[in-house]
Amino acid sequence: METLSGPLTLKDIAREAGVSVATIDRVLHGRSGVREETARRVHEAIERHNFRPSAAAADLARARFSRFAIVMPIGPNVFMQLILDNVADMSGWLASRRVSVETIKTDVFDPQALTATLESLADRFDGVATVALDHQNVRAAIDDLVAKGMFVVTLVSDVPGSRRHHYVGIDNVAAGRTAGTLIGRLNGPRSGRIAVVAGSQSLRDHAERIFGFQQVLRLEYPHLELLAPVEGGDRDETNAQLMTGLLEAHADIVGVYNVGAGTEGVAQAIRARPRSDRRIFVAHDLTDFTRRCLLRGEIDAVVSQSPGHEARSAIRVLLALARDERILAEQEKIRIEIVMRDNLP
Amino acid sequence: METLSGPLTLKDIAREAGVSVATIDRVLHGRSGVREETARRVHEAIERHNFRPSAAAADLARARFSRFAIVMPIGPNVFMQLILDNVADMSGWLASRRVSVETIKTDVFDPQALTATLESLADRFDGVATVALDHQNVRAAIDDLVAKGMFVVTLVSDVPGSRRHHYVGIDNVAAGRTAGTLIGRLNGPRSGRIAVVAGSQSLRDHAERIFGFQQVLRLEYPHLELLAPVEGGDRDETNAQLMTGLLEAHADIVGVYNVGAGTEGVAQAIRARPRSDRRIFVAHDLTDFTRRCLLRGEIDAVVSQSPGHEARSAIRVLLALARDERILAEQEKIRIEIVMRDNLP
DNA sequence: TCATTTTTGAGTTGCGTACATCAAGAATGA
């Protein structure tokens, strides 16, 4: 095995190739104005020593300052707040790398509002990470930003048709399938009905989760009958009412899947109407509340994505794009985590 | 909300505080030789602008070159190889940051060999990440290295009594408990025996997993009877023989927990003696093989830790130690992952 | 010769650090 790098510098390579540092630099960054023959010699010298320019020196010389925005839904969504908390934790790191991150809250459920917000970002930022609704106007707004040279990353919920550079989040269909398998298997042979509570199906992530969930249950657990999903807008009170209604209407509900936030409301309703053979309850996202429920056995499993990972990943990807560094795909891939009582982080 | 940083430089702060850059630097790094009054003024100026020195400039000026070693077990352990593959994937990143990483293979199960290997590292490296046996001599060797100023990180399996700076890996007791809960819950009301196959109980991680596993099963699933763990040294053939033996001796084995590697051997034995009501099979670590088994339904769940995360985390932690930067605890914490068919990454 | 392409050289980026400087008090000697 060979040494991964030596203390070589651009200057050394220049001497070796018989050209000046400026020429090496041009070759290194694929800029024009270098004769083919010269470029070949330079490349050879670089390969020979496996030379990589020092990231520190490059960063310093470029003296870039990056301004990023992170667009988040208004309102008290615990998961979104966790992402922001994690961004805040990076503040020292960000500052020392000359990166500023500004949070912008808007109504991501309203295409007009979101579109307007996105449009207002042009020229003020070098990149955005946005939690976005999948809507034609939003897609257009994203494409506009990209056309203007801005780097755009979708966060948590994707906008697949758009020209965004990257999506930081999970495959929500797979997440729904995971929830389905968990409820199906943890329930065992018992038959009965399954309730599904969502925030809003107009949010792509919720719709996708429900799709995956129903797919698995219909195909593999036919003894479980799916109730039509109800939508509570991720609000605790609404969810509590809806869930209570379902439990009153159907005595044989043996499993509950809460697709979005507002888990506390759903949990309240379930707690108020216990069943001797416990119902299986699967929810999303690990928060203080869901953690306590897991420990108490009120929730059987949480399907989760790490807000810390998403926060860091969004920033890292934007930074890599802005300073054209390589993105480590493996590192930036967000996992669908299954959290039970015993593997709580 | 305020801007997280401005394009301020050390020089600006120096001017503002009425001192020279050298003094600012002294204050910034807690070096002596600054009057208290002066230090106060400097601190004020720094706080006022929320100044952070540019990481790029600092790295460049220090012009450090870091040599790290990564000590791994000899032999064809798939999981260990995955870690190394991930380190190799970082080679460009490492080179551009003036970091070299050298892999050293040794018999980590033999305290003498491991101790000798560790001792040989002194002065040749700035830091080591080591998969280590928990043994008195190994502990002493680690403490020696630390005393000599080397940074030591334990990987995958910890050496708790030692003075290692960091452990990159999971809580193996919790991992065992997780496996226990999975087998218990996925099995449902059915009663029968549970087989446990390990590599070697002298490896701390395996012993801990078994401990956690038994704890949960005894306490919460008394209708499942635990067989004594068998040890196959993580080898496929041995595991296959042992597992076959168990299945022949006990017709009522309803669940199998493979604690270490050599999953293929265990799977073969199980496949050769099918049961109409399928046995629950839980194994560790996501590899090509376990992935296929999950998809085919031969394995019900895999308890895993991300080799990529461990590789990157080990390097990041060593780098942070060597260049005294802050370690983001949240980022470096390795999760116990539950992987089922639907949330395969 | 003039226009174009290719190449060079010098200056820049912000921080770390070895060394220089400087003031003030302590020790020394006549």
Next chain:
DNA sequence: TCATTCTTGATGTACGCAACTCAAAAATGA
């Protein structure tokens, strides 16, 4: 006692780190 040297602690200066960049020079081609 007073001038001188020695210490000691506090602070400042200037150069180096390695790459990027732009204006200017050199080479090339028509």
